[in-house]
Amino acid sequence: MANARKPVVHRLTNRRESQWGERERARGEEAVRTLLSHVGEDPTREGLQRTPLRMVQALEFLTSGYQQDPKDAINGALFVEEDYQEMILCKDLDFYSLCEHHLLPFMGKAHVAYLPNKRIVGISKLARMVEIYCRRLQVQERLTTQIAQTLMEEIDPLGVAVVLEAEHLCMRMRGVQKQNSKMTTSAMLGAFRTNVETRQEFMNLIRNGK
Ligand SMILES: [Zn+2]
Numbered sequence: 001m002a003n004a005r006k007p008v009v010h011r012l013t014n015r016r017e018s019q020w021g022e023r024e025r026a027r028g029e030e031a032v033r034t035l036l037s038h039v040g041e042d043p044t045r046e047g048l049q050r051t052p053l054r055m056v057q058a059l060e061f062l063t064s065g066y067q068q069d070p071k072d073a074i075n076g077a078l079f080v081e082e083d084y085q086e087m088i089l090c091k092d093l094d095f096y097s098l099c100e101h102h103l104l105p106f107m108g109k110a111h112v113a114y115l116p117n118k119r120i121v122g123i124s125k126l127a128r129m130v131e132i133y134c135r136r137l138q139v140q141e142r143l144t145t146q147i148a149q150t151l152m153e154e155i156d157p158l159g160v161a162v163v164l165e166a167e168h169l170c171m172r173m174r175g176v177q178k179q180n181s182k183m184t185t186s187a188m189l190g191a192f193r194t195n196v197e198t199r200q201e202f203m204n205l206i207r208n209g210k
Contacts, residue, residue, distance in 0.1 A: 099138065114157040
C-alpha cells in the first residue's frame with residue numbers, strides 16, 4: 001500500500017456501532033459549535049441546534065472506511081476461472097470521497113480493469129473495495145494507486161488498470177472556481193503498463209466502448 005500513514009484497523013462486530021465514544025462525540029460537537037461561532041453564527045439558534053450532532057454523525061459515516069479492511073471485501077469473493085483470460089472491466093463506477101486538504105467532497109467515475117490469471121472477483125466486491133477507500137480522507141492520486149495495488153495483491157492478475165475522473169468541490173466552490181474542470185488520474189500495473197495494445201484496448205473501452 002502506498003499510504004505511508006497506514007490507518008490502524010479496528011474491526012467492528014456491528015457495523016452500525018459508533019466508531020467514536022461518547023466523549024469523542026461530545027468533543028466533536030463542541031468543535032463544530034466553535035466553528036459555527038467563528039463564522040459569525042449563533043450555534044444556539046433553533047436551526048443550528050442539532051447541526052453539531054448531525055455533522056459529527058456525517059463525518060463518522062464518511063470516514064468509516066478507516067474501520068474496514070479493503071482486502072476483506074475481496075478475499076471472500078474470489079473464485080477460480082481457468083478459461084477466461086480476457087480483460088474484465090468495471091466501467092463508470094460512481095464514487096464519492098473527501099479531499100484531505102479541505103474536507104470537501106470530490107466525486108466522479110472510476111474505471112477499473114484487470115487481466116485475470118485464473119482468479120476472478122465479483123464486481124460488487126470490487127465496488128465495495130473502492131467504497132472503503134473512498135470513505136477515508138483522500139487525495140485522488142493516492143486513491144487511484146490504492147485501488148490498483150490492492151487488486152494486484154489480492155487477485156494476483158496479469159495486470160490492473162484504474163482510471164479516476166473526478167470533480168473537486170474545493171476547486172469549484174472556492175479559490176480558482178474552475179467550474180468545469182475535471183481531474184483524471186490513472187494507475188497501470190503489470191500488462192497494462194508493459195503492453196501498449198492492452199493499455200490501448202482499455203482506454204478505447206472506457207472512452208467509447210460499452
Ligand atoms: Zn481539496
